[in-house]
Amino acid sequence: MARYTGATCRLCRREGMKLNLKGDRCFTDKCAFSRRGYAPGQHGQSKKKMSNYGLQLREKQKAKRIYGILESQFRRYYDKADKLRGITGENLLKLLEVRLDNVVYRLGYGNSRQEARQLVTHGHFLVDGKKVDIPSYSLTANQVVSACPKSRATEKFKVFAENPKTLPNWLTANLEKFEGTVVSIPTREDIDVPVNETLIVELYSK
Known part of the structure; x- marks a missing residue:
């Protein structure tokens, strides 16, 4: 890679x-x-x-x-x-925004896209319940991104959960479950x- x-x-x-x-x-x-x-x-x-x-x-x-x-x-x-x-x-x-590493960053897991990319590569995330470690994986509407059960127990992920980011309109998050959902494909107005x-x-x- x-x-x-x-x-x-x-x-x-x-x-x-x-x-x-x-x-x-x-x-x-x-x-x-x-x-x-x-x-x-x-x-x-x-x-x-x-x-x-x-x-x-x-x-x-x-x-x-x-x-x-x-x-x-x-x-x-x-x-x-x-x-x-x-x-x-x-x-x-839009294609760049729905990359898995970018969605993980937007959800607040990682202080930068580079850190989010590393977390994905190390296998910390699931997409619809299946482990995905490819940063460029393209997400679609209604897909759920969640942290692996083992990852949720680490101090790093607890810090992420305690400091939620302001989410764009096309994403929603459930901090208690360590997961986020792609509600829709972003529009140009949603991309900052x-x-x-x-x-x-x-x-x-x-």
Whole structure:
């Protein structure tokens, strides 16, 4: 399973905004973007006018980094979104949102998508009662995601349950049972990621 193994804070600096890739750390004084809010590298502080292609590329890279996936997989999501009915850009974000690792993160299990992805990979979650350890597993409406019985007894999961997150409209959670339900496929209004999906479609449409 391919994944990015470089410096995480470097990604936020390159995109010029906090992507909250390290969870709670991003809201402390240790946040690298707060201390050095310019792009990494020798010419990071120089100001250059961005071309249309550059703007499109940055939006694509931003989306990839927020959801923690690499180019080949992102391209497959785009190709799938392009074949679905509706607006391609919105379809793309919907496909990314219903990934199991993202749903686990949205439910509050993990301070970041990276941590949620690790929890899924380690086999801590069930989907409709069956163990699924594939972060990219695509969920559909009415499916239930729950923590494994052994995982619920750990201190880490108890902390998650005691600090519930504000859920998006397309998810519901039962903290006592350590489970959440995908009520419906999210709409664009439900997805709060700071990405202009239209620019991504323009980039891939060339």
